[in-house]
Every structure is written in C-alpha cells, then in structure tokens.
Amino acid sequence: MLDPAPLAQSLHQLRTAYQAQTYPDLATRRDRLQRLERALKRHAQPLIDALNRDFGQRARHESLLADLLPLLSEIRFVQRRLKGWMRPQKRQVHWMHQPATARVIYQPLGVVGVMVPWNYPVQLAISPLISILAAGNRAFLKLSEWTPATNxxxxxxxxxxxxxxxxxxxxxxxxxxxxxxxxxxxxxMFTGSSAVGKKIQRAAAEQLVPVTLELGGKSPALLDQDIPLPRALDPLLFGKTFNAGQTCIAPDYLLCPETRLEEVLTYLKARFTALYPHLLDNPHYTALINSAQQQRLNQLAATSGAERILELNPAQEDFSHSQKLPLTLLVNPAADSRVMTEEIFGPLLPILTYTHWEEALDQIRQRPRPLTLYYFGRDQQHQRQLEYQVHSGSLAINATLVQVAQPDLPFGGIGASGMGCYHGREGFMTFSHPRAVFQRRGWDVTRLLDAQYRRRWLPWLESWFLR
Structure with missing residues (x-):
C-alpha cells in the first residue's frame, strides 16, 4: 500500500461498522475471540515458517514461546473473565442527592489503531487485538515493513x-x-523505540487521539551479593539471548558487585558455551533481523570505551557473512557511550561494577525510568526497596521475560519507557471508556436550590460542612 488514501477509506469502513453496533454483547465478543483462537491454531506452522524466513533463522521454540502460545493462553484467560469485566459497576450516591442510583458502564472506544513492531510481529499484533476485541472495538493494524513474510x-x-x-x-x-x-x-497504540514514539505522540496529538505507548529503554539487571550465580545468571542469559536480545524487555545491562565480577565473567562464558557450542548453523540461536542491525550493534561495541570486550564465540566462527552475532560482554563501558545511552536491542551485555548497594540504585535512578527492572538476589530488604522506591514499568525477581507472559499482570512502561498498559483486565480497561451513569429516582433534590427553600437550609448546611 503506497497511497495513504486507502487508509482513510479503511478507517471509514471500520467506523461505519462500529456505529452500527456500538456495544457488542458478550456473545459477539466471545465469538470474535474464538474465531481468532481457531485461526491462530490453524495457521501456527505457517506463521512459524514465516518468522524463520524474515529473521534468516528464528529458533522454533522462541516463535512458539513468544509469538504463539502466550496468545492462546491470553485468549482463554480473557474469555473466562469477560462477563465480569463487562458488568456495570454500582457506585455510591452521596446522601444529599438521594434518591438516585449511580453506576459505571464500560463502553467501547470505537476504532483502535495498532502500530506493530518487527521483533515479535505476531505477538505484538495479536495481544493488543485480544484486548481491543474484548472491549468491543474494531481494530486497524499497521504491520512492520521489516517482516514481509510474517505479514x-x-x-x-x-x-x-x-x-x-x-x-x-x-x-x-x-x-x-x-x-x-x-x-x-x-x-x-504504538510499540517501538522511544525516538519514534515521540513522533507518533505528536501526530496523534493533532487529532487529540489518546495513545498507549509501549517503548523500551535500558532495562537494568541488578545482581546482589547473596545469590548463587546459577540462580541469577541462567535466567539472565535466557533473557539476553532469547530472540538474540531483540526484545524490549531484554536485560539491557548488568549491575554487578565488584567483588563478583571475575566469577560472573567466568560463569557466563562457561554457561553460554554449554548452551551454544556453535552458533552459525545452530537452529536454536536466532539471527538479527537484518544486516543494518548487525552493523549498528558492532558499532555500539566498538565505540563503547569498555575496559574489556569479551566475545563469547565458542567455536571461533566467522560472522562476517551472517546476520548472527555472538553474545558480547562489555565490562565497564564509558557512561556517555552510545551503548550506555541507547537501547541495545541485541546480544551485547554491558556489565557495570558497583561497591555499595546504594551506588547501584543511584545508577538506575539517574537514568530514564525503564520498561522493566530485574533483581537477582534473596535480600528481602533490598527487594522491598526495589518494589517501593525505584520506578520501572515492571519488576521481575530472579527471572527474566516471563512476567510479560502472565495474562493477569498489566504490561506497560512509565515515563521514557511508555504510557498506559494492556493485557488482562488492564487491557480491557485501556480500550474502554468508564462511562458514568447517574439516574434520579423519586423527588428532585435540586428543587431545594429554589430561592424559597435555599434561604432556610443553606446557612445550616454551610455551618455544618465548614465547622
């Protein structure tokens, strides 16, 4: 589609259909979700094959675990709870305005636009769609130009x-x-980089369109002193190598106690080698989406100013003619380097050392608020401090990535990492308008504002409330 005019025509078609059914009933919404579930099941293998073509090589288990299976779980979760979410909520009426009733009806917004990124092109198209359909809306999806086969x-x-x-x-x-x-x-709704997110918000503001922005940023992983390394670094490696690190909630950098640095480097090297003894023809190690991303990441590493650069390439393979990139550890890169000021979105892992706990927290607080924060440790006081005194879109403790696969947890950023959230009930709420409904029953209390009554009761009311 090269001519923008058909966009307006498609939007008009969607809006006309919505106006003919502004509040779809429960059966209609469930039917739409069931149709989506059946289609995903029937087309699972073609979608997996298409993802593999777009990436050059996409690990099958990653496509299943990230792009397909969570969607089926989410659909079932929403279906079971949708009736309760749609039910009008009774609200209190102030005694001065009785007799009356008050309630909130969750009304569909209408037509919702979704701008889909390339890194999880199925999940990040369908997961918002689940919430949009559950809330009774119509949807218009803009798919990424970087994933033509998946599209x-x-x-x-x-x-x-x-x-x-x-x-x-x-x-x-x-x-x-x-x-x-x-x-x-x-x-x-837009999912993507912060730089593009700013442009999207500016464009939407011209039409006064409310937005949900799911951005990224630099999600820190914080290693504490008290946890065995396998408990911490195994999930860290999972989060950093899954989809070759091309994940908005991938651990972006690791804060490591200075006293544990050498054992951390040794463990990461040994564990990565055990998981991926070779990379080039390994179907379980995903490629980068294109050569431009590979060049960008190589430049980030080369200009990092790191004290040490450790490329984890167990078989010493040549990647000059491949879109794959080995996991690369960057020890204490320069604070003003691009690798520490831009979202990495690939298999580079800066490791920053700290000597005191508060120093680590200060490093997190001095940066823009991240999409997620990872804590690896067992100190309850430190955990509580992270829960209530440090901001991030989400917090995962001794795990990575899997928080986004929980259909009953909201997903969204804060500040520079986004605004608004979706998934589960929060997704239903995001794409609904909580409409207040007030209904008078019996005598109209506002008649007391007539002059003949006001002189009698207003002085008493004023003295009561201002006493």
Missing part, C-alpha cells in the same frame, strides 16, 4: 477470522506509518 501469513490468518470491517490491515514503509499515525482514531 502475509498474518493477513491470511486474520482474513480467515475477520471481515475487513472488523479488523483492517495496512502495509507500507515510513510514509504510510506517518499517515497511519495521523488518522483520527479513537485510540492509538
């Missing part, structure tokens, strides 16, 4: 499940993305 497989899947006036899909490069962000949606 076609996803279009086939969604076209089988939905008509074009339920879920519309747009393709195209930067100019189409810009036109898409400028459309007068009822809500717009």
């Amino acid at each position: 076609q497989a996803l279009i086939t899947c969604l076209r089988e499940a939905f008509s074009a006036d339920e879920v519309a899909i747009a393709l195209g490069e930067a100019e189409i993305s810009a036109a898409f962000a400028a459309l007068p949606f009822d809500h717009l």
Whole structure:
C-alpha cells in the first residue's frame, strides 16, 4: 500500500461498522475471540515458517514461546473473565442527592489503531487485538515493513477470522506509518523505540487521539551479593539471548558487585558455551533481523570505551557473512557511550561494577525510568526497596521475560519507557471508556436550590460542612 488514501477509506469502513453496533454483547465478543483462537491454531506452522524466513533463522521454540502460545493462553484467560469485566459497576450516591442510583458502564472506544513492531510481529499484533476485541472495538493494524513474510501469513490468518470491517490491515514503509499515525482514531497504540514514539505522540496529538505507548529503554539487571550465580545468571542469559536480545524487555545491562565480577565473567562464558557450542548453523540461536542491525550493534561495541570486550564465540566462527552475532560482554563501558545511552536491542551485555548497594540504585535512578527492572538476589530488604522506591514499568525477581507472559499482570512502561498498559483486565480497561451513569429516582433534590427553600437550609448546611 503506497497511497495513504486507502487508509482513510479503511478507517471509514471500520467506523461505519462500529456505529452500527456500538456495544457488542458478550456473545459477539466471545465469538470474535474464538474465531481468532481457531485461526491462530490453524495457521501456527505457517506463521512459524514465516518468522524463520524474515529473521534468516528464528529458533522454533522462541516463535512458539513468544509469538504463539502466550496468545492462546491470553485468549482463554480473557474469555473466562469477560462477563465480569463487562458488568456495570454500582457506585455510591452521596446522601444529599438521594434518591438516585449511580453506576459505571464500560463502553467501547470505537476504532483502535495498532502500530506493530518487527521483533515479535505476531505477538505484538495479536495481544493488543485480544484486548481491543474484548472491549468491543474494531481494530486497524499497521504491520512492520521489516517482516514481509510474517505479514502475509498474518493477513491470511486474520482474513480467515475477520471481515475487513472488523479488523483492517495496512502495509507500507515510513510514509504510510506517518499517515497511519495521523488518522483520527479513537485510540492509538504504538510499540517501538522511544525516538519514534515521540513522533507518533505528536501526530496523534493533532487529532487529540489518546495513545498507549509501549517503548523500551535500558532495562537494568541488578545482581546482589547473596545469590548463587546459577540462580541469577541462567535466567539472565535466557533473557539476553532469547530472540538474540531483540526484545524490549531484554536485560539491557548488568549491575554487578565488584567483588563478583571475575566469577560472573567466568560463569557466563562457561554457561553460554554449554548452551551454544556453535552458533552459525545452530537452529536454536536466532539471527538479527537484518544486516543494518548487525552493523549498528558492532558499532555500539566498538565505540563503547569498555575496559574489556569479551566475545563469547565458542567455536571461533566467522560472522562476517551472517546476520548472527555472538553474545558480547562489555565490562565497564564509558557512561556517555552510545551503548550506555541507547537501547541495545541485541546480544551485547554491558556489565557495570558497583561497591555499595546504594551506588547501584543511584545508577538506575539517574537514568530514564525503564520498561522493566530485574533483581537477582534473596535480600528481602533490598527487594522491598526495589518494589517501593525505584520506578520501572515492571519488576521481575530472579527471572527474566516471563512476567510479560502472565495474562493477569498489566504490561506497560512509565515515563521514557511508555504510557498506559494492556493485557488482562488492564487491557480491557485501556480500550474502554468508564462511562458514568447517574439516574434520579423519586423527588428532585435540586428543587431545594429554589430561592424559597435555599434561604432556610443553606446557612445550616454551610455551618455544618465548614465547622
């Protein structure tokens, strides 16, 4: 799609269909979710194959664990709870305004736009769609130009499940993305980099479109003194190597006690070698999305100013003609280097040493608020301090990545890492409007404001409340 005009036509089609059914009932919403579930199951293998083609090599277990299985779990979770979420909530009426009732109805917003990134192109298209459909909306998805094979497989899947006036899909490069962000949606959701997120918010602001921004940033991993290294570094490696680190919630850098640095480096090298004795033809080690990303990451490492650079390349393979990149450890890079000021989004792991606990916390607090924070330790006081005194979109303790796979936990950033959240009930709420409904029953209390009554009771009321 090169001409932006069809975008407006698709939006008009979606809005017209929504206006004909502004509050879909429970059966309709469940039917849409069930259609989505059936289509995902039928098209699971074509989607996995397409992901593999787009990445050059995408580990099958990663596509299953990240792009497909959590979606099926989320659909089932939402289906079981949707009736309760849709139920109007009774609210209190102040005694001065009785007799009356008050309630909140969760009304669909209308047509929601979703801008999908390339790193998890199935999950980050469908997971928002689940919340959007559960809340009773129509959806318009803009898919990433970097994943053409996955886009076609996803279009086939969604076209089988939905008509074009339920879920519309747009393709195209930067100019189409810009036109898409400028459309007068009822809500717009963007997942991607902070730099692009700022442009999306500016474009949406021209139409006064509310936005949910799922950005990234530099999510720190904090290693404490008291935890055995396998308990901490095994999940750290999982989070940093999964999808070759191309994950918005991947551990971006590790804060390590200075006294543990050498044993940490030794363990990471030994464990990585055991997991991936070779990389080039290893189907379990995912490639980078394209050569541009590889060049960017190589430049980040080369300009890091690190004290030591340790490339974990067990078989000493040549990656000059491959889109894969070995996990590379950067010990104490320069604070003002690009690798410490930009989101890495790949298999580079800066390791910063600290001598005191408060020093580590200061390093986290001095940077923009991250999408997630990882703590590896057993100190309850330190854990409580991280829970209540340090900001991040989420906190994971002795684990990485799996917090996003919990359908009953909200997912979203804070500050520089985003705004708003979705998944589960929070997703239903994000794409609904909590509409206040007040209903008078019996005598109208506002008649007391008539002059003949006001002179009698207003002085008493004023003295009562201002006593």
